[in-house]
Amino acid sequence: MTGSMLIIDDDPRIREIIEISLEGDWITMTASSGEEALSVLESMIPDVILSDRTLPDIDGTELILKIRQNPNLKKIPVILLTARVQAQELEAYSQQDFAGVLSKPFDPMTLSDEINNILQGNSQD
């Protein structure tokens, strides 16, 4: 299956690695900040959003709230990709409307499978 994905990360290197990782599996577009992401989302609606936690202008956890304000984007799954993976941080994410959380660093070769697992509602166990 080939869906569209919006990748939001302020680090261009990471954006590139993700894009390469998902090559062939996903049609990707990128945004480097929350503001940019929101403007992209005004013109198009991706199948899934993969967002970093820490963005220069907005926090990933706040960004999802803004995204959800748009009625068209209410149902879009948002996956958080973050380097902040301490227990209490993970706890905080679980309170929010993320489809799943992926931790940095990730294995680029299995990233696509993991995203699919999350979208199919399969957790690892």
Next chain:
Amino acid sequence: MKGKDQFFRYLIVGSTLAFFAIIVGLFWTTQEHLNHQSRLRLWVVHTQQVLVSISRLENTIKDVQIYEQIYGLTKKQEYYEAYKDSHQKLIEILESSIELIDDNQSQLVRLEDLKTKVRGRLAFLDEHIEQIRSGREYLVTKEDYDRLGQTGLRIRGVLKDIEHEELELFAKRTDELDAATRESFLRLQIISLVAFVVFCVAVVALYVVNRRQSRQTLSREVAYQINSILARRISLNQAVPECFKVICENLGWHTAALWRPTADGQKLQCHSFFANQPVPHFAKATSGEVERADKTLLGKVWCTGEPAWINFDVHNEKFSRENDGLQDGLKSGFMLPVYIQEKFIGVFEFFSKTILKEDANEEWLLKVICGDMAQEFERKRVEEGLQDALSELSQFHRFLDSVLQNMGSGVVVADRMGNFLLFNESAQRILGYKQIDQQFDSSQAAGLFEEDAVTPLKPEQVPLTRAINGEAVDNFILFCKIKDAQDGIWLSVNGRPILNHNGEIFGGVVVFEDVTLRKEEERRTIELYSMVSHELRTPLTSIRGALGLLEGGKAGQLSDRGKRLVTMGRKECDRLVRLINDILDVQKFDAGRLQLKPTEIGPLHLVERATENLRSLADEKNVDLQVISRIDAGKKITADKDRFLQIVTNLVSNAIKFAPKDSRIKIICEDQHEFNQIRVSVQDEGPGISEENQTRLFRSFEQVGAQANSPSEGTGLGLAISKALVQLHNGQIGLDSKEGEGATFWFTIPG
């Protein structure tokens, strides 16, 4: 004593009643007599009256006759008048005589006869006098005279008869009266006698009772005086001789002494001695110590608990002071052992210069008085003990108070009703206010939050409330917003219920410290670690991603060497990531913040999954991973799933690391019903670990073994973290190994 008094009281009342009964009885019968007597007296008087009336009758008859003759001779009007008067008088007397004697028939007949005769004579005289008045010469014939003379004689005869009978009656009635009077007198004499006897008895009884009562009054008086001496709160050494003085002066004793047991309770010692007048010999002899044995009289009294009377004239070989007493003129004595609630107080001695015989009353009296004194000794002793204990207690209290007030921790004590019993200075300093005047309200928790400083604390979570409700609170961290202050403080609170002597909850105590600085430091540390972790991960993500893509051939086919090098870089990168994760775990564990999220897990399933994840690693060395199940596949335990996986992964990857090529690793999962736990053991065929190294193994950053020989892929933290995680699960972790014979790492988790 009391019984006898009662008896005498009854005697008095009885004799008084008897006295009245007899008097009333006697008066009752005597009354009859007296009535009879007064009737007799009336009769006598009556008879006398009759006699008087008869003699007046006789005289009046003569008067009439005389006045008639005088008038006949003188013809004077005045004699006529006199005649008429006496005539009239005679009739009246006659009538009244008849009235007087109306009860006597024979006399009445005589009187009627007399009446007729007197009337006849009067008629004759009237006729005679009328003739004289009319002036006619009336000749009195001889017959007339004779007739007058005869009637006169007859009248006198009748009068004599009447008089005679009345005299007889008089004599008889006088006799009767006399007899009756004598009898009445006799009866009165008897009454007086009986009254006198009864009176005497009553007087004697009254005297006896009075005497006894006065003895009792005396004893009460003595007891009162002694009580007032004892109440003066002077020392016993002063009080006892004063009491003895009162007893001797009031109850007729001369000398008194008190023997008290020594401190060890083995002997008796003379505590006080008192004598009205000097008794030098006896005083000297009354000293020293006496054993508790039948050898001496005192010892015997002590042993038996029975009082003893002493007569100095009768030799008693057990009483050694006999001669000394006799020299000082003492004649008798009494020894009284005194107990208060079965506790021996001492022996009281009293000696007298007169011979006092054994006397139950005296004994009773002394028992009462000495009992009072002994009671006071005991009370004073207890009081002194209490005083000591109190001063010790207040000393201790001051000590405790100064500790409590000056200690760094805040201490607050409240009772069940919510009254603050203690609110020490540190509590006031930490909380910034005094609360001692207020009530503790367990129904609210205003200004208190959980450790996160956001979630308000529920009233039932407040440590003091929990302590008052009987719960122990340990190291409970809460956030407290101080009134009128922007910030709050974190408190670490320990609480305990306070029980009263019945084991019921009386209140609660909390001890707390301001841990804000520690919390802030902790927070900074966490932030630092979090930041470092994040900052390391971000470049690692790029490196790991780039290497992963290269390795995965996303940048075109690599040469074998290039691929080997990229794989090496990727593996080291993975190791670096694990190291970062492990360091975070260790830091959390050290800070006590490593928290489990226990759920129901299937241990066998997780062991298999961990093994499966490591199979590729094992394949590199051609190591066979074999899971052996000795557990029900459906067995569930409560544990943190991720952490359980982490432990198994650590142990198995550790085993793979040190396993020689082409060897086998057994992973055994077993259910130890008997210990109520599951056990997972990982058995390798590696070089084994020496005993000295075994102890160092579970410490952080220590990797024992062939670092030089085999490429190390661990972080050195795996075992330390595993140990910490197993301990958080209340399990055990260990190692069985001998050098050269492989090693078995195992852990258990309750389930």
